[in-house]
Amino acid sequence: MKKLRRKWKNAIGFVLFFCLAITAAMAYYMYCLVPEIYRADYTFFALPAGVSTEENGGELTRMLARDCDQLLATPDFREKVMETAQSDGSARLYVKGNGRSHTIRLTGWGYDADILGALVNAAGDEMMAQAESVFQATALKTLTRAETPAQVWKVFKPAAVAVAFVGSFVLFSLLAMLFGTASRRIRYGRTTADLPLPCLAGMSSLAPSIRKQQKPVDKAGNHAPLYDVIDENNVVNLQSLSARLKALQRRRGCTLTITGMERDTDSAAMAVLLATELAVEGYGVLLVEMDSYQPRIGSLLHLRGQVDVLDCIESQDAYSHAILSTDVDGMFFVDACHEPGFVSRIAGTEEFSAFVRDIAQTFQYVIIHAPSCSRRNDAALLGRLTDLVLMVADDGKHNADEIEAEARSLGKSVRQVAGYVLCDVPKARAKRREYSRHVLQA
Secondary structure, rough: HHHHHHHHHOOOOHHHHHHHHHHHHHHHHHHHHHOEEEEEEEEEEEEEOOOOOOOOOOOHHHHHHHHHHOOOHHHOOOOHHHOOOOOOOOOEEEEEEOOOEEEEEEEEEEHHHHHHHHHHHHHHHHHHHHHOOOOOEEEEEEOOOOOOEEEEOOOOHHHHHHHHHHHHHHHHHHHHHHHHOEEEOOOOOOOOOOOOOEHHHHHHHHHHHHHOOOOOOOOOOOOOOOOOOOOOHHHHHHHHHHHHHHHHOOOOOOEEEEEEEOOOOOOHHHHHHHHHHHHHOOOOOEEEOOOOOOHHHHHOOOOOOOOOHHHHHHHHHHHHHHOEEEOOOOOOEEEOOOOOOOOHHHOOOOHHHHHHHHHHHOOOOOEEEOOOOOHHHHHHHHHOOOOOEEEEEEEEOOHHHHHHHHHHHHHHOOOOOOEEEOOOOOOOHHHHHHHHOOOOOO
């Protein structure tokens, strides 16, 4: 239901446009091309055969009304009516009965006011006569006769226009929910006053590159680095992201926490790519996997560690075994090997803080891949110990309000939220826009 509602909200502009177009066409047709429609009513009281009082026989009265309605179509009835009234051929007569009041209403619609009123009165008089002689009804009494000329049916045209609007709105809403898109693109043009969170990079979809990178490039089963298979536009944006992060922290030993908005966000791929870019630029980089719930960096690097940060805290000898070399010169990796949830047990301890300080003195850049913002406590604990926090969001899946809310929540616990990277940006938008000049928009 949430996805359907999002589709409907995204398409509401188109839905209203087509609804208004159809409604305008219907209004033009009804008020400019369709002549005035007149209505006339003739009502009479009748007790069905076998009913002696007004307190019972409601169903019999409704049956009598149905018989009278069928009587309208008989040739004999029409001939007798036409002896006393004229018809323009467009008049329509209908009969409806009320079981409680034992009244039968004959209603007529037509385009000629003078003919319609006389025709309804003649048909009503003949129907009363036949109800008494053919259907054995009793206590017949005329309650109201049709006005001559008949009155304009004022409700018909506005009702037709309203039905056109409601019907088209429902139809196009269903089509929007069935065939629409649930994506919500972030809009640019207005800066939020209280949280000027910059968009540091816009990356087009990384999924094709990840699938390509998972395939071996030779018979020995070797795999190409993810950095080598992404498209050129993503490489340019990645270099721009690296430059802006370095401008924020110029000192040696910068530590960075990368967290995604949700579990399926490309935060792991962004951590690998950013670490590779810094290593290519000549820096010593340590990439630490701390997302114990869904560790994905190891599969992207095709490495599997046996010792992780928890072992390093418990034993100094584990440090040399935990750091793994990668295919990229100057880039090293520490995997997550323990059960999910160990981050919250160690992130707040002094031992882990000392570990972060030690590796920050050894490597020029330390990138910690934290659990997603859905595990806000883990992400905040890790971000509190690092210099910067970088958020990763999907364009079309997360809107500006959601990114702003998560950034504000993290900002209360961490040192500094540097900005966010927008993934899954359409290639046309990624090439056309310079994301660094924009800030998060509402």
